[in-house]
Amino acid sequence: MGEEFQASKPIYMQIVDKITNEIVQGKKLPGEKLLSVREMAVQMGVNPNTIQRTYSELERLNIVETRRGQGTFVSDNTALMEELGRNMQDEIIKSFIQKMEEIGVDKRHLVRLLQKYLGEGE
Amino acid sequence: MGEEFQASKPIYMQIVDKITNEIVQGKKLPGEKLLSVREMAVQMGVNPNTIQRTYSELERLNIVETRRGQGTFVSDNTALMEELGRNMQDEIIKSFIQKMEEIGVDKRHLVRLLQKYLGEGE
Amino acid sequence: MGEEFQASKPIYMQIVDKITNEIVQGKKLPGEKLLSVREMAVQMGVNPNTIQRTYSELERLNIVETRRGQGTFVSDNTALMEELGRNMQDEIIKSFIQKMEEIGVDKRHLVRLLQKYLGEGE
Amino acid sequence: MGEEFQASKPIYMQIVDKITNEIVQGKKLPGEKLLSVREMAVQMGVNPNTIQRTYSELERLNIVETRRGQGTFVSDNTALMEELGRNMQDEIIKSFIQKMEEIGVDKRHLVRLLQKYLGEGE
DNA sequence: GTGGTCTAGACCACA
DNA sequence: GTGGTCTAGACCACG
Numbered sequence: 001m002g003e004e005f006q007a008s009k010p011i012y013m014q015i016v017d018k019i020t021n022e023i024v025q026g027k028k029l030p031g032e033k034l035l036s037v038r039e040m041a042v043q044m045g046v047n048p049n050t051i052q053r054t055y056s057e058l059e060r061l062n063i064v065e066t067r068r069g070q071g072t073f074v075s076d077n078t079a080l081m082e083e084l085g086r087n088m089q090d091e092i093i094k095s096f097i098q099k100m101e102e103i104g105v106d107k108r109h110l111v112r113l114l115q116k117y118l119g120e121g122e
Numbered sequence: 123m124g125e126e127f128q129a130s131k132p133i134y135m136q137i138v139d140k141i142t143n144e145i146v147q148g149k150k151l152p153g154e155k156l157l158s159v160r161e162m163a164v165q166m167g168v169n170p171n172t173i174q175r176t177y178s179e180l181e182r183l184n185i186v187e188t189r190r191g192q193g194t195f196v197s198d199n200t201a202l203m204e205e206l207g208r209n210m211q212d213e214i215i216k217s218f219i220q221k222m223e224e225i226g227v228d229k230r231h232l233v234r235l236l237q238k239y240l241g242e243g244e
Numbered sequence: 245m246g247e248e249f250q251a252s253k254p255i256y257m258q259i260v261d262k263i264t265n266e267i268v269q270g271k272k273l274p275g276e277k278l279l280s281v282r283e284m285a286v287q288m289g290v291n292p293n294t295i296q297r298t299y300s301e302l303e304r305l306n307i308v309e310t311r312r313g314q315g316t317f318v319s320d321n322t323a324l325m326e327e328l329g330r331n332m333q334d335e336i337i338k339s340f341i342q343k344m345e346e347i348g349v350d351k352r353h354l355v356r357l358l359q360k361y362l363g364e365g366e
Numbered sequence: 367m368g369e370e371f372q373a374s375k376p377i378y379m380q381i382v383d384k385i386t387n388e389i390v391q392g393k394k395l396p397g398e399k400l401l402s403v404r405e406m407a408v409q410m411g412v413n414p415n416t417i418q419r420t421y422s423e424l425e426r427l428n429i430v431e432t433r434r435g436q437g438t439f440v441s442d443n444t445a446l447m448e449e450l451g452r453n454m455q456d457e458i459i460k461s462f463i464q465k466m467e468e469i470g471v472d473k474r475h476l477v478r479l480l481q482k483y484l485g486e487g488e
Numbered sequence: 489g490t491g492g493t494c495t496a497g498a499c500c501a502c503a
Numbered sequence: 504g505t506g507g508t509c510t511a512g513a514c515c516a517c518g
Contacts, residue, residue, distance in 0.1 A: 010517065011312070017224075025226035047518050088225050093239050096218040103210050104147035107240055114236060117215050118229055132493060159506065169495045174507075182304075190377070191503035191505045254508060269470035281491065291510045296492075313490045313518035332469050337483050340462040346383075347454050348391035351484055358480060361459050362473055376502065413503050 011046060012053040019054070020063060023074055024085040031076035034064065133168060134175040141176070142185060145196055146207040153198035156186065255290060256297040263298070264307060267318055268329040275320035278308065377412060378419040385420070386429060389440055390451040397442035400430065 005011045022028045034040065037055065041048040055072050058064035062080065066072045075081060100110060127133045144150045156162065159177065163170040177194050180186040184202060188194045197203060222232060249255045266272045278284065281299060285292040299316050302308035306324060310316045319325060344354060371377045388394045400406065403421065407414040421438050424430035428446065432438045441447060466476060 007310075007312075012517080021224045021226075049518055053517085085225065089222070089227065089235070092218065092221050092225070093235060096214065096236075097239065099214045100211070102143050103207065103214070104143075105211065110240065111233060111237055113211070113215060114218075115233055117219065118232065134493080158504080160504095171496085172494065175493090177506080188373075188506060189503090190373075190501085190507095193505060256508080265468050265470075280489080293511085294509065297508090299491080310491065311518090312492095312516085315490060329469065333466070333471065333479070336462065336465045336469070337479060340458065340480075341483065343458050344455070346387045347451065347458070348387075349455065354484065355477060355481055357455070357459060358462075359477055361463065362476065378502080415503055419502085 012050045012057065015044060015046070015051070015054045016057050016061075019058060020061075020084070020088070023063065023081060024088060028074050030074050030078050030081050032074045033070075034072045034074065036071060134172050134179065137166060137168075137173070137176045138179050138183075141180060142183075142206070142210075145185065145203060146210060150196050152196050152200045152203050154196045156194045156196065158193060256294050256301065259284075259288060259290075259295070259298045260301050260305075263302060264305075264328070264332075267307065267325060268332060272318050274318050274322045274325050276318045278316045278318065280315060378416045378423065381410060381412070381417070381420045382423050382427075385424060386427075386450070386454070389429065389447060390454060394440050396440050396444050396447050398440045399436075400438045400440065402437060 005014050019028070019034070028034075034055075035043065037048050037051045040054075041051045044051065055064060055066070059066060059072075062077075063075055063084065064072055065075050097107070097110065101107070105113070127136050141150070141156070150156075156177070157165060159170050159173045162176075163173045166173065177186060177188065181188055181194075184199075185197055185206065186194055187197050219229070219232065223229070227235070249258050263272070263278070272278075278299070279287060281292050281295045284298075285295045288295065299308060299310065303310055303316075306321075307319055307328065308316055309319050341351070341354065345351070349357070371380050385394070385400070394400075400421075401409060403414050403417045406420075407417045410417065421430060421432065425432060425438075428443075429441055429450065430438055431441050463473070463476065467473070471479070
């Protein structure tokens with residue numbers, strides 16, 4: 001077990017991203033139970049405090065809800081979970097466009113550039 | 123003067139990004155002198171030590187070179203400066219593609235999605 | 245505690261050298277924890293910021309790695325640490341030969357001269 | 367015209383070393399006149415202030431003497447100039463031995479190591 | 489507890 | 504004038 005983390009981003013945030021991605025991809029369904037803090041800590045090779053903070057953050061974002069004495073569950077508000085996916089897409093794309101503009105790339109070239117990279121990747 | 127900074131990233135790094143962007147966009151040319159540490163500090167509304175750190179970091183990245191007693195200058199290695207621009211583009215695009223894949227967006231939809239956002243922006 | 249420093253070289257660099265030497269000599273082993281910034285500052289009779297800078301520099305050189313909230317550790321890449329020792333030796337010897345040549349000492353006399361000094365030292 | 371200088375050492379000191387080396391090697395003889403501050407500044411591609419400081423330092427070290435209205439001359443105290451060469455040798459060798467000890471190289475291995483490097487150089 | 493960032497203000501060497 | 508170093512003391516995020 002145990003994973004490797006980047007130095008640049010807080011570990012708890014990297015785990016937040018990981019779990020969020022799994023939910024958005026449908027690998028974790030609304031209402032599904034997450035591992036307990038301790039189990040998750042063992043699996044990720046991380047201090048339980050770190051997972052605690054991860055779950056707090058996920059709860060703050062309404063992605064997850066804790067039920068006293070039962071554990072932590074993916075929010076079963078399906079509509080909200082679907083919106084989550086759309087919002088993430090939205091943010092990623094807008095941020096991409098903004099960063100490219102910041103380094104002086106004209107919007108009109110963006111599509112062509114992206115196609116070039118996708119072509120190479122095949 | 124004085125600007126506003128995000129809480130998430132160190133101020134000195136945000137200024138590093140700002141200056142790097144200006145260079146990549148050609149707003150600052152190879153060999154051009156930057157403001158002195160003290161002047162830049164005033165303009166950015168920040169402590170001189172913070173700018174000092176910014177300039178150190180830029181020098182470490184070979185984006186800038188300092189000449190003792192004279193000041194700090196954009197590296198006049200034009201080839202290297204151009205490569206810098208290409209690398210930044212490269213990183214931004216690859217990171218974009220990766221993030222989209224992480225949330226489960228198929229590569230083949232990327233161009234279509236991007237076009238949609240660019241269309242809206244007009 | 246407290247040590248004395250030369251005026252010619254920055255204090256933080258002298259401490260970098262000191263720690264590097266200890267590692268190369270095997271006094272500090274790969275993976276071993278260094279004193280915390282604050283402890284080291286007290287021991288060296290120096291401001292914590294100065295040690296902070298020392299540790300940053302050591303990390304930049306891949307001699308040390310910091311784990312958030314845990315401390316600073318000698319890089320546990322044993323191969324790299326051994327290479328470090330070899331490189332330092334290499335630099336010192338080459339620099340010695342070069343300096344002697346610059347003052348006009350023929351290479352063929354170097355060994356004899358060195359032996360003379362080593363003999364005196366006993 | 368114009369030379370390249372390292373960033374690590376003050377330019378005026380690098381020129382001090384250069385001139386001292388030339389004297390020790392006998393390329394400049396006792397009593398010989400040096401270029402004027404301005405001429406030297408042009409030749410080295412450097413600010414005259416920098417050469418001024420170089421000459422001051424050389425005078426402080428009794429390597430050079432300025433005669434009012436005539437210029438700057440290599441000290442014609444031949445005995446002293448010869449001692450200079452020996453002292454420099456002395457310092458370089460002792461510093462070499464010390465640095466090698468600092469990284470834990472046993473004195474008894476020094477000669478062997480040096481021979482190895484000299485052998486490679488041929 | 490850990491390291492990291494920032495400010496304020498000082499001093500220095502260098503060109 | 505320039506950049507570079509250092510101190511003192513503060514605050515913060517992280518584990």
